[in-house]
Amino acid sequence: MSVETTTKLKVEHVKPKIGSRILNTKEELLSGELAGQLREELEARGILVFPEIQFDDAEQIAFTKTLGEYAAEGADGAPSKITLDVKENPAAAEYLKGSLYWHIDGTRNEVPILASLLSCKVPSPKGTGNTGFSNTYAAYDALPDEDKARYEDMRVLHGPWASLFYYEPEPSLAKLKGMQGIGEKVLPLVWKHASGRKSLVLGCTCHHVLDVDHLESARIIHGLREWATSEEFTYSHEWSVGDLVIWDNTGTMHRAEAYDPECGRMMHRTKLEGEEPWAID
Template structure:
């Protein structure tokens, strides 16, 4: 007589306040039996690493669908190529330059995506092309009570065009207007989630804090970014072919670390549809 066995989630923490490695097999992950636990773990840890899991494109999509509603970026539902190589990604390579700076995806949308899943097909040379992550839940939690009281009710204008000045300090007017056409949105500096937890909403799309002098605004935005991207709250993943990394976009900043656009680095991305609008 066969005996049913329960699939156990096997993990190990990467750092005390961010990141866990998931050590289950491809078959166990694709079964969907671990989906609820993985959803809980990604909120707690910010980043989940699946070392050398070697998903095919179809398997990556199937795994994404076990975790929530798949949010395809392409009309045919395929995975998205993430690379700065203009030959491979001519339409997005320019826009992706902003990904080299700390950010949260979807700051101009009413509902940001829940999570991104990135598979490495071709890594860049060692020492380049890592992806950095910052746990903005943990960064908020470790602020002093006085700081929390100061920041809790502040609002920030977020705009993709603000990120343009990080990599092109003197853009032409046409390029600026093109980026401005993408849109902008006022968001809380501190996002109180439906769960009751709070996270910082930061990154290179942050333009200014509302109703605060510009000098003080810059101190708040850049000071908190410096705090949240300190060693306690960050993890830099050095990619190997076959790795999959998933991160909670609602409480984690990320950035690609510099690499040569012509080195062949190629990532494949899927996303989970957002489930919670930004707090008012």
């Protein structure tokens, strides 16, 4: 007589409104049996932390593929190296300076990535180099009803070039033109998801709210960012070697917290292809 067994997700909540620690074994995670439960937990909690799970690159890729369609970033499909060290990542180190400020990935794409998975190979010294996360589903849900009604149909121009001024207030014209050449896109301030849930679309790529006075536009963008990144809706992860963190790119913002670019901090990233376009009516 056969006995059917189902692997159960082992979870601890990090904070009331953001984050879960997943305590299952590497073997359980790689089996794929937990994929559905992990997807549900990710949407509900914004980020999932796998403490010191110690995936190598092949295992990280295999685990990513259990959760959805793998979004290969390079020609060889290997995880991307995420570091500000120009010796390790000369092409991306300049662009990654924008990652030190709150943002959502893919604001210029038709369909943003669903999620990113980041594993720690070399942490920065303690007290630096954390990664911060903000649950923009929870931040929207907690807004007063009058604010929800006010922001419901607002549209915002997003462009990677807007983030340039966060880390280089006086860029050259050539650099500005180069960043502007990457593209820009009008997005909803409130993303109405196919699931019925709503999240705020914010971050350093925001330039202005359409059809709103420029002073009021700035107050809306920065005020909502301040709200969404308050203690209630955020979590700062202090990395240890072997940690893996997944975040829902459709309902969170994230940022790297400052560290010495020469300290050797190294993360490896994989991604899941997006499944839902920005909701533009």
